[in-house]
Amino acid sequence: AQKITQTQPGMFVQEKEAVTLDCTYDTSDPSYGLFWYKQPSSGEMIFLIYQGSYDQQNATEGRYSLNFQKARKSANLVISASQLGDSAMYFCAMKKGSQGNLIFGKGTKLSVKP
Amino acid sequence: GAGVSQSPSNKVTEKGKDVELRCDPISGHTALYWYRQSLGQGLEFLIYFQGNSAPDKSGLPSDRFSAERTGGSVSTLTIQRTQQEDSAVYLCASSPVVGGGWTEAFFGQGTRLTVV
Numbered sequence: 001a002q003k004i005t006q007t008q009p010g011m012f013v014q015e016k017e018a019v020t021l022d023c024t025y026d027t028s029d030p031s032y033g034l035f036w037y038k039q040p041s042s043g044e045m046i047f048l049i050y051q052g053s054y055d056q057q058n059a060t061e062g063r064y065s066l067n068f069q070k071a072r073k074s075a076n077l078v079i080s081a082s083q084l085g086d087s088a089m090y091f092c093a094m095k096k097g098s099q100g101n102l103i104f105g106k107g108t109k110l111s112v113k114p
Numbered sequence: 115g116a117g118v119s120q121s122p123s124n125k126v127t128e129k130g131k132d133v134e135l136r137c138d139p140i141s142g143h144t145a146l147y148w149y150r151q152s153l154g155q156g157l158e159f160l161i162y163f164q165g166n167s168a169p170d171k172s173g174l175p176s177d178r179f180s181a182e183r184t185g186g187s188v189s190t191l192t193i194q195r196t197q198q199e200d201s202a203v204y205l206c207a208s209s210p211v212v213g214g215g216w217t218e219a220f221f222g223q224g225t226r227l228t229v230v
Contacts, residue, residue, distance in 0.1 A: 033216030043203065045221035052216055091157065099164050099211055102147055102219055106156035 002027045004094050004105035011110050013082045020067070021077040021108045023092030031097050034075040036066065039089040039107070048090075051075060079110075087112045116140070118222035120206050126228045127196055135191040135225045139208030146189050147219060148181055149205045157205065163189065165211070196229045203227070 003026040013019035025034065032053045038046040051059045051066045059066045067076040079086055092105040119138040127133050139146050148160040159173035163183045174180070178196075183189040193200055203226050207219040 035216075035218055043224060045205065045207070047218040047220075050216060050218060095216055099145070099167075101159065101162045101170055102207070102209075103159050104149070104157040 002029075002032075002094055002096055002101070002103050004092050004103055006092055006105035006108050008108045009106075011108055013079075013086075013110065013112055015084060015112055015114050016081055018078060018080045019082055019110065021079070021090050021092075021110065023075045023077065023105060025073050025075060025092075025094050027073075027094065027096060029096045029100075032100070033095040034066070034068070035093040035095065035102070036064070036075075036077045037091045037093060037104075038086075039091065040085075041088070045091075049077070082112045084112050084114060086110060118206055118208050118220050120204075120222035120225050122225060123223060124226045124228075126230060129198060129229055130195055132192065132194045133196055133227065135193075135204050135206075135227070137189045137191070137206030137208075137222060139187065139189070139206070140210075140220055141187075143208035143210050143220075144186065145209045145211060145219070146183060147207045147209075148189070148191050149207070150175075150202045151205055151224070152202045160191070160204075193227075196227075198229045201227055201229045 005024045035050045036048040049061045065078045089107045091107045095102045144165045146163040149157040161181045162170040178194045181191045203224040205224045207221045209219040
């Protein structure tokens with residue numbers, strides 16, 4: 001069965017510093033996609049970045065990058081140059097195959113300190 | 115260019131009543147998901163529809179919960195005989211199917227259900 005684990009319930013980071021949010025996953029399927037979403041206090045779900053299991057290079061989107069280590073089954077999110085607006089819940093998610101279900105981890109609450 | 119639309123945005127109901135939550139996905143999206151999010155918690159998967167395939171109902175917490183999707187578009191999540199523990203935000207998301215790849219799911223704003 002698929003499973004996503006986020007072991008950090010809460011994280012603090014100083015403004016302008018980088019932070020890594022951990023995500024490990026478990027699946028026996030060779031084809032899967034990994035996603036990160038941001039949920040600010042307003043409640044909306046904002047897509048940040050994704051990585052396909054066959055992608056050779058780590059995904060990057062602006063200040064977001066995904067540190068994908070397939071052998072370790074980890075897909076950590078790295079946020080560079082943190083901003084106050086980055087304070088939010090962050091969820092890691094996995095989709096099995098292109099038509100599979102999308103399941104989420106329990107999330108990490110990131111707080112950026114000025 | 116409408117996104118995923120959910121209605122109502124807020125619903126207060128008395129314990130024991132039935133409620134229906136509606137989701138209008140983005141036009142052309144074949145995949146539709148329902149999740150439940152309790153205060154400060156993660157997204158609990160409820161049910162997943164993909165095209166004409168049988169839905170994945172493995173996340174429904176009890177037989178009081180059911181969902182249908184008519185014509186491959188609008189979906190309704192029904193909770194019968196509501197209980198206080200059903201109070202949560204119910205999120206709907208949709209995504210297209212991209213052959214050989216992945217695309218993100220687009221979320222609605224959610225329905226906040228309060229059972230009193």
